[in-house]
Amino acid sequence: MTQCTELWVDRGNYRNTKIVSEASRPLKAGEILVAIDKFALTANNVSYALSGDMIGYWKFYPAADNWGKVPVWGCANVVTSECHDIAVGERLWGFFPMASHAILEPGKIKAEYFRDVAAHRVDLPGPSLYSSYRRTQAEPDFVQQFENQRCLLFPLFATSFIIYDYLIDNDFFGAQQVVIGSASSKTGFGLAMMLHNDSAVSQAVIGVTSARNKAFVDSLACCDQIILYGEEPQIDNTLATAYVDMSGDTKLTTALHHHLGANMVESCMVGASHWESSGDVGELPGAKPSFFFAPSQIAKRDQEWGHGVAMTKAMEASFKVALKVKDVVEVEWINGAEAVNTAWQDLLDNKVSGSTGIMASMLAGS
Template sequence: MQQLLVKKSDISQIRNVDTPSLTLNEGDVRLRVESFALTANNITYAVTGDLIGYWKFFPVAEDGWGIVPVWGHAVVIETACEGVDLGERLYGYFPMAEELIVHPTRVRQNAFTDGSDHRSQLPAVYNEYLRLNNSQNHDIGLEDLQSILYPLYATSYMIYDYLLDNDYFGAQQILIGSASSKTAIGLLQLLSDDDTVTPKIVGLTSNRNRDFVLGLEACDQVVTYDSIEEDIEKIPSVYVDMSGNADVRVQVHTHLQAQLLVSSSVGVSHWDKFRPTNDLPGAKPQMFFAPAQIMKRHDEWGPGVIQGKTLAAWRDLAIKSKSWLTVKEGKNLDDGITAYQELLSGKSLPTEGHVIRTG
């Protein structure tokens, strides 16, 4: 079995290794990973692998190396679990590898949970696998977009819900960093489409991507990183940081001072400019963790409600994305290395999405 390993201390190092397939235990299921997406979200997983625990999902024996989780599709090729059949197709959280063994628990008609011991203390949202054969809402024509966009747009929706849930923290403007990133695009679109949203929506981006962000027509104002001091109003603000670019964060905090009410970090697409920033003016930067907001809504609204809202929002956003998104297809795991390095170097265009077939 082939799998892609990334060095934890230097995420630019990635290699394809052959490892023996493990034997199934009672209740286990072997999955063949058919395809998965690679986005800036996966770079965030690698950068924060130790901080948040992403390296723990798919542990490997080789010390100092790990597997970056990805979202994609798989098929059941061997089963020792009653109720999970050969040939079933699934959507969920996978390793960058050809195979994965899971231990299904809470098996329902449309989903099951991986109950493997090493995942029991990890966020439940990442342990759910959708059973596509039994899903009435599954659209095979949207599968590539599901892999690329659903995890990102699900996060977009939870940030949007978080802002609404807190009445925008009293802000008069919402600043969204790395506005050309797909998670940012989802958030911008949700805010733009909601007529009840009162704060001004400001997209922060590079000069290179300025025209693309303007073309989305989802911002009240587009500001480039080199004009933050000149163009951003000093009014009560929320900053949603998709990039992790410490230089931009310092500029925003220094410019807005006490007017910055919330500074929420979501992604680390600018991983090479990520560093701790302490003692900044304004609100203390806090990491946004979507599963926490999901659990809050689960407790308030009951099972399945927030998932239904997220799914409805994702489908609408995915269909709209067809006007600007091109899927770049890789045919094997070696192509996955190329795509990963392209994302890591910042060369991937905002109009592109990578889907890797495992062969």
């Protein structure tokens, strides 16, 4: 029997965790067991926990009682297979738990990917995004060479692209400037770079960040203006503004809405790097704050452009940004369940800089 080690998170208290190690159950017909040898840890994973009940992220890999397994983006090898179309030794990229191993049930199998069609996933969101697993050995060599960036940056920059597309699709809601909360986050500066580098975008890009991360954001040269938390009045409130919130900071959202008033024409929350400052904002001036759900925009574009086109565009845009920052984001490798737990706590405390990318493994001997 394969020993599987997982990090479980208390769904009511994210700092309360436990390491669970037990023998993996026997596979059923059609299932595969994969060994996850690398996965990324970013503020995005905190967002998955924060919205786990609302969107369903806890349900991808169910745990007992009030515990949950936070999903991560990573790579894995098939080590046991009861699925005739998936061979032992295949390399996969996709949505896994913080764990050493996972059981998947491949279906809708194509040369390049398959979907996990386990019964508990039938009604879960974003099947083409969260339940699809790329069979990477069928992909071009140059793609395979960017495994770390694919785990660490591509999912975040893909979200950046979907937000970028959402703003363009809606003509920026009439905004003349875009304010990005927590601009040092990878999704934040990814969006800023896509907007800033698009010659067709005339809107100014304003990044809001901490004093600690200001130099990093400045080095990326992707913002027309950088504002520190607490300095929101420096933003021109005579201009129609779209706010994209990567921080989840209620205080920041409230300050911006009151400063901009009716000129806050769009306000959407994407991430939660400052998750402990989140909460009900109540009635605010300007556009009503809403939660941005990327799969909804992807589904809209699938209808308009054809299935899979939006994600292809997102991956292409992600690849371009990843190449630009490959020497800026320093990869930090950690091994073992205890190290992963420490990194998780650091993410909760917002201690991980946007210039650092954590890659992890919980496999024994890794």
